[in-house]
């Protein structure tokens with residue numbers, strides 16, 4: 001199981017949602033965040049010390065998936081979120097140690113896959 005974290009442009013959030021739905025991904029969370037990527041043009045210095053880093057509005061998706069859903073999830077996010085310009089965002093894939101569906105007590109793969 002992996003947690004796929006996608007940080008995308010807010011204006012691409014709906015496209016990502018739709019792409020995930022089409023990829024049959026169901027459970028997800030999304031939140032508004034502020035972030036900074038690799039850009040350096042906004043950094044100001046004072047006596048050689050970085051004192052300001054501009055933050056940009058982004059949307060963060062978190063999708064917990066079983067192993068066979070990792071690549072479809074990443075591919076759907078990457079395709080839907082891309083404009084080709086700097087600031088398109090980033091996708092992180094991190095291991096999940098345990099998942100519990102609170103209602104049923106199911107754990108792990110049984111808990112992370114959709115209930116039909």
Ligand SMILES: Nc1ncnc2c1ncn2[C@@H]1O[C@H](COP(=O)(O)OP(=O)(O)OP(=O)(O)O)[C@@H](O)[C@H]1O
Pocket residue numbers: 007034035036037038039056058085086087088089090
């Ligand atoms: N290393 C990182 N760790 C955590 N979050 C990151 C990291 N890099 C980028 N982000 C998040 O992703 C957002 C978008 O990053 P961004 O697309 O600008 O990355 P980049 O590496 O600068 O690539 P690009 O050159 O395409 O702009 C950032 O505002 C931040 O929220």
Ligand SMILES: [Mg+2]
Pocket residue numbers: 037038039086087088
């Ligand atoms: Mg950038």
